[in-house]
Amino acid sequence: MVTADSDAKSEARGTEQAGEVVLRAVNIAKTYGVTRALKGVNFEVRSGEVTVLFGENGAGKSTLMKILSGVERPTAGHLELDGEVIQLATTTDAVERGISIIHQELNLNPNLKVRDNIFLGRELMSVRGIDYVEQSRITREVMDRLEEPISPDTYVQDLRVGQQQIVEIARALSTDARILIMDEPTSALSTTEVHVLFKIIRELKRQNVAIVYISHHLEEAIEIADRAVVFRDGELVAKEDAANIDLSWVVRTMVGREADYDFRDEPREYGDVVLSIQDVSVYDPVSEKFPVNHVSLDVREGEIVCLYGLMGAGRTELMETLAGRDKVAGGRIMLDGQDMARRNVSERIQRGMGLVPEDRQRDGLIQLQSVGKNLSLAGLSRWVRNGLLQRGAENQRVKEQIADIGVKTAGPQAPITSLSGGNAQKVVIGKMLLTDPRVVLLDEPTRGVDVGAKGEIFSLIFKQARKGLAVLYVTSDVGEALTASHRIVVMSRGHLVTEFDPREATREDVMAAAEDSTPELLSAEAPGAHATNGAEG
Amino acid sequence: MTTTAEAEVAEKPKRFNVNLGALIMEGRALVALIIIIAIFALMNDNYLSSGNLATIAKDVAFNAIIALGMLLVILKGGIDLSVGSTVGLTGAVAGNMFQGVSLPLTDAVMYPSLWVIVVIAVAVGMLVGWINGMLISRLNLAPFIVTLGMLYVGRGLTQVLLGGTNITNELRGQEGLNNEGLFAIFASYPLGVPISAWVMIALAVIFSIILTRTPFGRWLYATGSNERAAELSGVPVKRVKTRVYIFTGMCAGMVGILQIANIRSSTADLGSLYELNAIAAVVIGGAALSGGRGTVRGTIIGAFVIGFLTNGLVIVGVSPFWQTVITGAVIILAVAMDQIQQIVQRRRADARAVAQARRESQKHDDADAAHEPSDTQKVH
Numbered sequence: 001m002v003t004a005d006s007d008a009k010s011e012a013r014g015t016e017q018a019g020e021v022v023l024r025a026v027n028i029a030k031t032y033g034v035t036r037a038l039k040g041v042n043f044e045v046r047s048g049e050v051t052v053l054f055g056e057n058g059a060g061k062s063t064l065m066k067i068l069s070g071v072e073r074p075t076a077g078h079l080e081l082d083g084e085v086i087q088l089a090t091t092t093d094a095v096e097r098g099i100s101i102i103h104q105e106l107n108l109n110p111n112l113k114v115r116d117n118i119f120l121g122r123e124l125m126s127v128r129g130i131d132y133v134e135q136s137r138i139t140r141e142v143m144d145r146l147e148e149p150i151s152p153d154t155y156v157q158d159l160r161v162g163q164q165q166i167v168e169i170a171r172a173l174s175t176d177a178r179i180l181i182m183d184e185p186t187s188a189l190s191t192t193e194v195h196v197l198f199k200i201i202r203e204l205k206r207q208n209v210a211i212v213y214i215s216h217h218l219e220e221a222i223e224i225a226d227r228a229v230v231f232r233d234g235e236l237v238a239k240e241d242a243a244n245i246d247l248s249w250v251v252r253t254m255v256g257r258e259a260d261y262d263f264r265d266e267p268r269e270y271g272d273v274v275l276s277i278q279d280v281s282v283y284d285p286v287s288e289k290f291p292v293n294h295v296s297l298d299v300r301e302g303e304i305v306c307l308y309g310l311m312g313a314g315r316t317e318l319m320e321t322l323a324g325r326d327k328v329a330g331g332r333i334m335l336d337g338q339d340m341a342r343r344n345v346s347e348r349i350q351r352g353m354g355l356v357p358e359d360r361q362r363d364g365l366i367q368l369q370s371v372g373k374n375l376s377l378a379g380l381s382r383w384v385r386n387g388l389l390q391r392g393a394e395n396q397r398v399k400e401q402i403a404d405i406g407v408k409t410a411g412p413q414a415p416i417t418s419l420s421g422g423n424a425q426k427v428v429i430g431k432m433l434l435t436d437p438r439v440v441l442l443d444e445p446t447r448g449v450d451v452g453a454k455g456e457i458f459s460l461i462f463k464q465a466r467k468g469l470a471v472l473y474v475t476s477d478v479g480e481a482l483t484a485s486h487r488i489v490v491m492s493r494g495h496l497v498t499e500f501d502p503r504e505a506t507r508e509d510v511m512a513a514a515e516d517s518t519p520e521l522l523s524a525e526a527p528g529a530h531a532t533n534g535a536e537g
Numbered sequence: 538m539t540t541t542a543e544a545e546v547a548e549k550p551k552r553f554n555v556n557l558g559a560l561i562m563e564g565r566a567l568v569a570l571i572i573i574i575a576i577f578a579l580m581n582d583n584y585l586s587s588g589n590l591a592t593i594a595k596d597v598a599f600n601a602i603i604a605l606g607m608l609l610v611i612l613k614g615g616i617d618l619s620v621g622s623t624v625g626l627t628g629a630v631a632g633n634m635f636q637g638v639s640l641p642l643t644d645a646v647m648y649p650s651l652w653v654i655v656v657i658a659v660a661v662g663m664l665v666g667w668i669n670g671m672l673i674s675r676l677n678l679a680p681f682i683v684t685l686g687m688l689y690v691g692r693g694l695t696q697v698l699l700g701g702t703n704i705t706n707e708l709r710g711q712e713g714l715n716n717e718g719l720f721a722i723f724a725s726y727p728l729g730v731p732i733s734a735w736v737m738i739a740l741a742v743i744f745s746i747i748l749t750r751t752p753f754g755r756w757l758y759a760t761g762s763n764e765r766a767a768e769l770s771g772v773p774v775k776r777v778k779t780r781v782y783i784f785t786g787m788c789a790g791m792v793g794i795l796q797i798a799n800i801r802s803s804t805a806d807l808g809s810l811y812e813l814n815a816i817a818a819v820v821i822g823g824a825a826l827s828g829g830r831g832t833v834r835g836t837i838i839g840a841f842v843i844g845f846l847t848n849g850l851v852i853v854g855v856s857p858f859w860q861t862v863i864t865g866a867v868i869i870l871a872v873a874m875d876q877i878q879q880i881v882q883r884r885r886a887d888a889r890a891v892a893q894a895r896r897e898s899q900k901h902d903d904a905d906a907a908h909e910p911s912d913t914q915k916v917h
Contacts, residue, residue: 354771364766376755377772387751389751391750
């Protein structure tokens with residue numbers, strides 16, 4: 001749609017002064033049932049600036065973004081665009097007025113070409129049907145603007161996640177977006193891809209696009225911010241120029257108190273080896289590669305081993321193989337001296353090894369069931385007598401567990417969907433703990449979880465480790481790896497490359513080790529290179 | 538709001554686990570049932586006579602038994618289109634056994650006793666279900682396609698077994714062959730209630746225990762809601778998936794026996810379209826076709842809605858063509874009501890919220906009226 005007449009429009013946009021308020025939310029309130037998600041928020045977005053929203057899960061950021069992008073309508077208050085009161089009935093309304101949102105989950109159709117994704121639902125028509133030539137031309141134009149050489153004819157499934165994100169941005173720009181909302185845009189990106197994204201954001205700023213940015217990666221967000229806005233409990237509690245803020249200010253304002261960032265659990269004498277991974281490889285028939293390549297690792301009773309690596313390093317593949325979802329191509333998985341390689345998921349859980357998966361919504365929660373039924377699902381067998389569930393005993397234990405792991409909920413009967421991200425994650429972890437495991441496999445247990453809940457999840461893990469539980473824990477957050485583990489093992493391109501003692505290593509050491517791999521290895525062995533492999537060395 | 542209420546309910550150990558959400562869903566079907574009964578009772582005095590009620594009970598029972606099996610499949614997020622032809626097939630298998638089975642390589646003809654016939658017929662139903670289940674769970678085939686194929690296979694085999702004729706006289710059995718009594722038992726009325734209704738009641742009780750009191754039930758709901766999460770929680774997903782089809786096959790086999798006893802004949806079209814009636818009953822009863830939600834109670838009520846409606850239309854003399862139209866419309870209406878009800882509830886909640894927000898901003902304005910002339914008023 002960047003035609004001759006919209007060129008004129010973009011010139012008009014050029015005359016707009018950077019720093020001018022383009023969109024203003026006035027006294028916005030939103031209520032869901034009895035929950036008050038927003039309590040009269042005043043918020044403005046300025047052209048050519050990045051406004052970053054900070055806040056814990058449930059603080060109201062996402063609700064406000066849904067209102068700004070036309071997904072939800074406010075219970076009270078209104079929006080002003082260029083000083084004019086507007087009503088956004090649908091997302092299409094918002095897009096037509098130049099407000100676009102890029103969701104955390106990418107909304108692309110992998111089976112379609114880049115240009116068809118960009119024009120999906122608003123195809124350019126000529127007398128002979130869809131005008132592919134014009135669509136390709138505009139797509140190329142937008143890609144030039146982004147300085148990203150992605151061909152309009154590439155299928156989206158052949159792009160890496162970072163490039164897919166760029167396609168999303170291109171789609172927003174092709175609708176002439178003046179206001180671009182990005183919800184957790186970096187959660188699936190490697191460091192290199194984050195840099196590319198930031199370069200694009202700076203370019204967009206020069207073109208006077210107003211950007212609203214939400215992220216749990218606080219340091220990243222601070223780096224890109226021009227203005228910071230902090231939400232807490234549905235209220236906007238602080239506005240500040242980016243020049244005046246730092247990490248501790250953000251954390252302090254978000255949490256409303258000095259955050260307890262001291263997660264560390266002191267090393268001690270560990271027990272016997274519980275989990276011994278011996279020369280394990282995993283084969284991926286789709287990419288015909290080995291995402292996990294001859295990996296050996298021991299985890300002892302009471303020890304928390306952190307597996308650090310970038311997206312695509314093979315961490316998730318290793319975890320899913322340990323859990324029994326994927327088959328091993330070679331090697332042995334010894335649990336208390338018994339080989340588990342031929343056992344299925346439920347046998348491994350029974351023998352004491354369970355996975356807390358990376359994607360909570362997709363792999364962790366039974367959305368239609370209650371908190372209690374989610375908690376007891378993996379350990380049901382312990383309440384069975386004569387083939388029947390002893391529901392009294394089950395309910396009793398579930399209630400104890402809720403108190404024990406500190407899930408904030410109305411009770412075991414509350415729907416699981418009523419929980420915040422952090423609490424839902426505690427349920428997924430608590431479910432595995434109810435199977436009396438010897439070792440738990442945690443894949444990114446704090447992904448999408450706010451700072452407060454993160455600390456609670458760590459103390460929960462520490463408590464179990466002190467009781468003798470072995471923990472193998474995957475993260476792509478170096479800070480977390482350094483504070484929450486007894487030993488850091490770095491994985492890169494399917495191999496374990498090195499080990500660190502978290503008390504001695506620095507952030508830079510660990511990150512460098514994970515990025516360090518030769519380009520030859522990349523082409524020969526990189527797992528899932530088509531989509532998930534992020535690290536470009 | 539609901540959650541706290543439910544949490545309180547759960548505090549006390551109760552015999553019935555009251556789920557508010559499910560109750561509302563079933564309430565809708567129950568209201569429909571009451572309206573239907575009231576309308577037809579007013580239009581025709583005979584409608585609620587004991588004779589007619591027994592007829593209704595019988596028809597409802599056949600549908601409900603199939604629907605109970607279907608409920609399990611739908612809870613898993615699947616569908617079984619083959620149950621109707623499995624009813625026909627098990628009826629034909631039973632009929633053939635009453636005729637006598639000639640043993641290969643000899644001249645001997647074997648006449649299985651009545652209970653052997655019954656067990657084999659039900660086992661054939663379970664075998665069909667097992668094949669469906671294995672194809673779906675092991676080969677990852679789509680349930681719709683597999684059971685659609687099985688619908689043809691089952692109906693075709695029924696026709697092969699019957700060879701173009703009905704089996705009628707032989708069902709009576711012969712003295713001395715130990716195969717008498719099909720009608721006496723499977724078309725009887727213990728305590729004035731048709732035996733099929735007793736079977737329905739027994740199965741309803743057993744299925745509710747399975748669904749609410751056994752790990753299998755919990756696994757089934759979990760698998761239907763999120764298969765990947767269930768698998769990672771150690772649920773034997775493949776076994777659960779296979780087993781639900783065996784259950785539907787078993788239910789179909791039971792109905793096969795009950796039906797040939799009821800109509801005193803094994804015919805090639807026995808059980809046609811039963812699958813659709815069963816799906817309708819399950820859906821009217823509040824189950825989600827996407828899996829993970831549904832109850833035995835709802836399904837039984839759903840079967841009653843269809844039964845009372847069909848019978849009522851016949852009894853007040855609506856033409857058979859229009860009967861079909863009305864039945865279809867009621868099914869759509871019942872499901873649409875669920876959506877409408879949700880929309881209305883959401884609107885009401887929104888309206889309440891707006892009112893509350895107004896009250897609060899009023900309070901706010903009163904408190905510091907001096908400072909802040911409301912922006913909202915300025916722009917209006």
